[in-house]
Amino acid sequence: MRNSVQFLLPQMLCLMLLSFQHEVETKSTIEPCNSSDSCPSLLSYLVPWDSKVSEIATRFHVNASDILASNSLFPITSSSAHQILRAKTFLKIPIFCSCVDGIRRSISTTYTVHAADTPASISEAYGGLVSAEQIKIVNSINGSNPLRSGGTLVIPLPCTCFDNVNNGGTAVYMSYVVQTRESLSSIAAKFGTTISDLKAVNGFWEPAVDPGDILSVPVAACSSATLKWYDESMIVPNGSYTLTASNCIKCSCEPMDITMQCVPSGLAVPCYNLRCKQSNLIIGNECVEHSETACNVIQCVYRGHRGGKILSSTKNSSYLQCPDNVCHRGASCRPFSSYSEDPFGMSPKISSSLPLPVSKASQRTRASNGSLGSRE
Numbered sequence: 555m556r557n558s559v560q561f562l563l564p565q566m567l568c569l570m571l572l573s574f575q576h577e578v579e580t581k582s583t584i585e586p587c588n589s590s591d592s593c594p595s596l597l598s599y600l601v602p603w604d605s606k607v608s609e610i611a612t613r614f615h616v617n618a619s620d621i622l623a624s625n626s627l628f629p630i631t632s633s634s635a636h637q638i639l640r641a642k643t644f645l646k647i648p649i650f651c652s653c654v655d656g657i658r659r660s661i662s663t664t665y666t667v668h669a670a671d672t673p674a675s676i677s678e679a680y681g682g683l684v685s686a687e688q689i690k691i692v693n694s695i696n697g698s699n700p701l702r703s704g705g706t707l708v709i710p711l712p713c714t715c716f717d718n719v720n721n722g723g724t725a726v727y728m729s730y731v732v733q734t735r736e737s738l739s740s741i742a743a744k745f746g747t748t749i750s751d752l753k754a755v756n757g758f759w760e761p762a763v764d765p766g767d768i769l770s771v772p773v774a775a776c777s778s779a780t781l782k783w784y785d786e787s788m789i790v791p792n793g794s795y796t797l798t799a800s801n802c803i804k805c806s807c808e809p810m811d812i813t814m815q816c817v818p819s820g821l822a823v824p825c826y827n828l829r830c831k832q833s834n835l836i837i838g839n840e841c842v843e844h845s846e847t848a849c850n851v852i853q854c855v856y857r858g859h860r861g862g863k864i865l866s867s868t869k870n871s872s873y874l875q876c877p878d879n880v881c882h883r884g885a886s887c888r889p890f891s892s893y894s895e896d897p898f899g900m901s902p903k904i905s906s907s908l909p910l911p912v913s914k915a916s917q918r919t920r921a922s923n924g925s926l927g928s929r930e
């Protein structure tokens with residue numbers, strides 16, 4: 555149980571936020587804070603009606619490409635922002651979580667009021683992440699100060715950081731709006747976490763949740779902290795990717811083993827230094843050299859970027875036993891096939907147009923004591 559977390563009852567929430575004068579019907583998890591730092595976090599968003607990716611990006615004040623990346627939609631083309639997502643599509647929206655008046659939340663999203671809007675319809679547009687009551691309080695909307703078409707509202711969005719740590723591992727926290735007929739166990743199963751973890755993170759002991767409650771759900775994440783990068787640090791949640799080095803490099807967090815894999819993005823941007831020095835390997839590629847006594851696997855790995863330059867180095871690992879298949883066939887320096895996850899049926903037409911080979915070294919996994927196995 556972490557002491558910085560409190561799962562507050564409505565009345566306590568009112569006290570805590572001071573400005574809340576009316577009763578708030580739903581529970582949400584509040585993280586007190588006292589520093590000006592911010593952290594990457596996620597919002598769960600059930601698209602309320604058919605919307606273009608670009609419309610959702612505008613609604614939350616984030617880049618469309620960041621929404622695509624958080625949901626593992628690739629490639630990014632000029633048309634991907636116009637792709638229509640159907641109502642009820644589940645999306646993860648990436649936001650920076652800051653510290654406002656001693657509480658973790660995001661207030662960088664603003665909304666321009668349209669003629670037919672009500673606080674309730676705006677709450678619906680944000681998938682219940684903000685209540686009608688919160689919109690009214692934060693923006694001092696009342697009888698003598700009604701919503702005005704064309705006016706601008708601040709939309710306070712719930713978020714938590716918890717130092718980006720959960721159970722000793724790197725994590726990003728997602729603010730999750732509980733839906734009808736959901737329980738803690740169904741939510742835990744949906745996001746690969748446990749009921750006890752959800753209880754600990756949210757600081758409560760009763761397993762009951764109600765529709766509209768906002769839970770903080772830990773999502774395992776990859777961190778560059780252990781990767782010896784120069785001048786760059788990055789946290790990428792499980793199952794998503796981030797573009798870096800002027801969009802030249804795509805780093806994904808692989809769901810199987812939560813490892814960061816960085817490869818050339820293949821996007822139509824000028825990219826240099828993608829090849830490891832004194833090697834014919836491109837970042838993300840690996841090759842196998844075998845001798846009588848050992849099997850050496852050489853990888854070209856991304857090391858961050860500095861001053862517009864992409865940094866990389868080779869990593870040489872020795873194994874007693876050669877990896878299955880690869881060694882026996884005498885294969886060496888073979889680029890692996892490209893990989894694209896595709897939950898919304900976007901066609902992955904990257905192979906033909908790619909200027910560079912994109913590898914997926916991550917489809918192989920290596921045991922620490924000498925054998926190399928493949929998950930394919």
Ligand SMILES: *[C@@H]1O[C@H](CO)[C@@H](O)[C@H](O)[C@H]1NC(C)=O
Nearest residue numbers: 557558559585586587588589
């Ligand atoms: C700042 O907040 C953290 C986490 O809530 C807490 O552990 C720490 O004691 C606080 N520091 C001060 C000076 O209040």
Ligand SMILES: *[C@@H]1O[C@H](CO)[C@@H](O)[C@H](O)[C@H]1NC(C)=O
Nearest residue numbers: 615616617618619620649650
């Ligand atoms: C969106 O992308 C632009 C250009 O790549 C960048 O300058 C801006 O900071 C991004 N905005 C956010 C919210 O990430």
Ligand SMILES: *[C@@H]1O[C@H](CO)[C@@H](O)[C@H](O)[C@H]1NC(C)=O
Nearest residue numbers: 693694695696697698699700
């Ligand atoms: C409405 O809000 C305004 C601005 O905060 C405030 O000055 C006014 O007293 C409020 N009126 C009522 C009826 O609460």
Ligand SMILES: *[C@@H]1O[C@H](CO)[C@@H](O)[C@H](O)[C@H]1NC(C)=O
Nearest residue numbers: 745746774792793809810812
């Ligand atoms: C990563 O996410 C996938 C689903 O996208 C899930 O099956 C897997 O358990 C997650 N891994 C971890 C370590 O949480």
Ligand SMILES: *[C@@H]1O[C@H](CO)[C@@H](O)[C@H](O)[C@H]1NC(C)=O
Nearest residue numbers: 843848850851852870871872
């Ligand atoms: C990799 O390491 C092995 C053993 O340390 C060495 O024999 C081999 O030459 C190295 N290969 C490269 C390309 O550095």
Ligand SMILES: *[C@@H]1O[C@H](CO)[C@@H](O)[C@H](O)[C@H]1NC(C)=O
Nearest residue numbers: 875920921922923924925926
């Ligand atoms: C190393 O290999 C031994 C024997 O094959 C096995 O029992 C052990 O679990 C392995 N250790 C790891 C960390 O994989």
